[in-house]
Amino acid sequence: MDGIGEKTAAHLLTQVGPMRTVWADIDHLGGSTVAATLDSWAVETGARRMGTTVVRRLSAPGARERYDFNVRMMSGRDDLDLGITPDVPGTAGLLPLDTHRVHTVVSYLGVESTTALAVRVLSTDPASAAARSTWQTEA
Structure with missing residues (x-):
């Protein structure tokens, strides 16, 4: 506010x-x-x-x-079926997500810093050494 x-x-x-x-x-x-x-x-x-x-x-x-x-x-929602199956390898929902899609969805909010953070976090393979070191230094 x-x-x-x-x-x-x-x-x-x-x-x-x-x-x-x-x-x-x-x-x-x-x-x-x-x-x-x-x-x-x-x-x-x-x-x-x-x-x-x-x-x-x-x-x-x-x-x-x-x-x-x-x-x-x-507020989190738990009543939406997003068709995401992160427990099935090779299907939608596993990170990293497509950079363009993340940018399109999050940029709707109109807050560039939020968009940049979402793109960086969601478009990076969480198993990669670079992602782990980035998260560790930010924590």
Whole structure:
């Protein structure tokens, strides 16, 4: 979400609770409880006060839609038959995947860094020494 990175999101969820609680406070109280909770935590810990800024960013036009989209994109699905048979040698689903296909599918998201990562990871033979060393150095 614009302006809310992983650290701020972690503080938000740790201090306020699940997003349904955050959205309810924004809907019914204009985010006053969220802002007060985050600012109180900041005073206690010596962190920067961020309550009003977080509420403003969550209340911005399109913020909830972006959040909902991100949740849908990051949620795993187990109800799709992709026709992949990774347990059968020589069939679709075994790595490496075709570079062009990976690029076509992932580039739909419009995030070049994500596309590049997907191409690098999914189009590389995981059994190769080069792939193992790349993964080990990134870990």
